[in-house]
Amino acid sequence: MNWRKTLSQSGYRISKPRQVIMEILTQAKVPLTPLAIYNQARNNGRKIGLVSVYRALELLTSLGLVCLVYANDGSQGYMIASEGHHHHIICEVCEQAIEFSGVEDLEGLILRVQQETGYTVSDHFLQLFGVCPNCQKLL
Amino acid sequence: MNWRKTLSQSGYRISKPRQVIMEILTQAKVPLTPLAIYNQARNNGRKIGLVSVYRALELLTSLGLVCLVYANDGSQGYMIASEGHHHHIICEVCEQAIEFSGVEDLEGLILRVQQETGYTVSDHFLQLFGVCPNCQKLL
DNA sequence: TCCTTATTGAAAATTATTTTCAATAAGGAT
DNA sequence: ATCCTTATTGAAAATAATTTTCAATAAGGA
Numbered sequence: 604m605n606w607r608k609t610l611s612q613s614g615y616r617i618s619k620p621r622q623v624i625m626e627i628l629t630q631a632k633v634p635l636t637p638l639a640i641y642n643q644a645r646n647n648g649r650k651i652g653l654v655s656v657y658r659a660l661e662l663l664t665s666l667g668l669v670c671l672v673y674a675n676d677g678s679q680g681y682m683i684a685s686e687g688h689h690h691h692i693i694c695e696v697c698e699q700a701i702e703f704s705g706v707e708d709l710e711g712l713i714l715r716v717q718q719e720t721g722y723t724v725s726d727h728f729l730q731l732f733g734v735c736p737n738c739q740k741l742l
Numbered sequence: 743m744n745w746r747k748t749l750s751q752s753g754y755r756i757s758k759p760r761q762v763i764m765e766i767l768t769q770a771k772v773p774l775t776p777l778a779i780y781n782q783a784r785n786n787g788r789k790i791g792l793v794s795v796y797r798a799l800e801l802l803t804s805l806g807l808v809c810l811v812y813a814n815d816g817s818q819g820y821m822i823a824s825e826g827h828h829h830h831i832i833c834e835v836c837e838q839a840i841e842f843s844g845v846e847d848l849e850g851l852i853l854r855v856q857q858e859t860g861y862t863v864s865d866h867f868l869q870l871f872g873v874c875p876n877c878q879k880l881l
Numbered sequence: 882t883c884c885t886t887a888t889t890g891a892a893a894a895t896t897a898t899t900t901t902c903a904a905t906a907a908g909g910a911t
Numbered sequence: 912a913t914c915c916t917t918a919t920t921g922a923a924a925a926t927a928a929t930t931t932t933c934a935a936t937a938a939g940g941a
Contacts, residue, residue, distance in 0.1 A: 616938050618888060638928085652890040657929070671816050675865065679816065692861050703859060708851035713870065716842050721875035722831050726814065728869045731852065736860035755907050757919060777897080791921040796898070 604686070606668045613666060620655040624663070625683070633698040634672045634680025672700055675732050694735035696742075703731075743825070745807045752805060759794040763802070764822070772837040773811045773819025811839055814871050833874035835881075840874075 606625055607617050615621075623644050628635065635643070637660060641653045660681055663669035670684040672691050682691070682700055689702040713724045734742070745764055746756050754760075762783050767774065774782070776799060780792045799820055802808040809823040811830050821830065821839055828841040852863045873881070 611939095614887095616887060618938070620889070636928095650890095654891085654930085655889060658888085673812065673867065675867075677810050677818065692855060692859060692863065694861065695864070701859060701861075703855050705851055705854065708854070709847075712844055712847035715844065715847070716831060716870060717872075720831060720840060720842060721878075722833065722840075722870070722872045723878060724831065724870045724872040725834070726871040728812065728814075728867075728871070730867045731855060731861070731863045732865040732867070733856075733861045733863040739860075739862060750908095753918095755918060757907070759920070775897095789921095793899085793922085794920060797919085 606663075609666055609668060615662065619649075620651040621659050621663070623649045623651055624656060624659050625668070628669060628681060628683040631682065632700075634674070634682045634693075634700055636678075636680050640681070672730060674698070690729040690731070692731040692733060694738055695732050696734055696738035699735050699737075701735075745802075748805055748807060754801065758788075759790040760798050760802070762788045762790055763795060763798050764807070767808060767820060767822040770821070771839075773813070773821045773832075773839055775817075775819050779820070811869060813837070829868040829870070831870040831872060833877055834871050835873055835877035838874050838876075842870075 610617055610621065624640055627640055627643050627647075637653065637656045640660075641651070641656045644651050644656075660669060664671060664681070667684060667686075669681050670689075670691075671679055672682055672693065673679055674693065675695060685702060687704065688706050689704050691700050691702055693700040709727060709729070713727070716722070717724055749756055749760065763779055766779055766782050766786075776792065776795045779799075780790070780795045783790050783795075799808060803810060803820070806823060806825075808820050809828075809830075810818055811821055811832065812818055813832065814834060824841060826843065827845050828843050830839050830841055832839040848866060848868070852866070855861070856863055
């Protein structure tokens with residue numbers, strides 16, 4: 604299902620700022636902050652307000668169309684999200700981030716932690732950090 | 743190695759604010775924001791500045807004595823860290839967070855992702871979310 | 882095309898974080 | 912124990928990030 608349908612079917616409108624933001628995030632290679640998205644839109648001649656960026660990101664994230672990733676230093680950025688549960692691996696040199704899937708690989712760990720801690724586990728967040736193929740060549 | 747030694751051996755002083763912060767974090771059950779730490783110190787009659795809290799947290803985190811965890815909503819808090827690499831599981835009801843270890847369980851996943859993506863993986867961040875034993879009873 | 886109302890965006894308000902700098906205190910040297 | 916050096920503190924100011932407010936706009940069903 605594409606993001607336009609997801610928005611409509613949830614009762615939200617396909618507004619200009621939302622379109623611009625989805626376009627930018629779709630093409631982005633690295634996670635972007637709200638301000639970065641705003642600046643990029645401006646540079647492309649698309650006039651949108653920073654407030655709308657904040658609001659749209661909140662909405663899009665809640666719908667699972669966009670997701671928040673964390674740099675190793677704790678700073679945050681937004682990326683486009685594909686359907687289903689994914690994780691990200693981020694290059695520590697160029698920041699380029701890509702998705703990977705693999706919830707199954709965590710099953711064992713989750714079961715063990717549930718037994719050891721008594722917690723029930725309902726969700727998880729995993730991110731890998733490393734060096735992307737391109738930056739490996741340059742080093 | 744205790745935190746005092748870690749600080750000294752790295753050339754840092756055991757100052758009052760750092761002691762207060764380590765005390766508070768050691769006793770804390772939930773991750774605390776800089777402001778929360780500051781307020782708690784104040785309430786206990788320990789007069790420290792908020793700026794020092796920010797500075798100390800940055801230092802302590804860089805030394806691995808304290809670590810940053812993320813709530814499911816993206817908000818951040820600090821927790822005491824034990825030695826070695828650990829992960830956290832956070833209760834979505836009461837926010838209580840505890841550590842668990844288990845880097846080994848990720849080996850397989852990491853190897854697979856390295857092959858699939860071409861990235862080399864050097865670090866990772868994992869957090870689980872769920873309900874703690876106590877909150878399970880109350881539900 | 883009209884009409885309803887979700888959404889926008891500018892400005893103001895609030896909150897979070899960082900910088901500056903003189904005063905203080907940690908801890909090695911004496 | 913006291914002195915001395917300098918890392919560290921904390922108040923205030925500066926900056927940055929985020930949220931609120933509200934009148935104007937525009938999305939999309941009728």
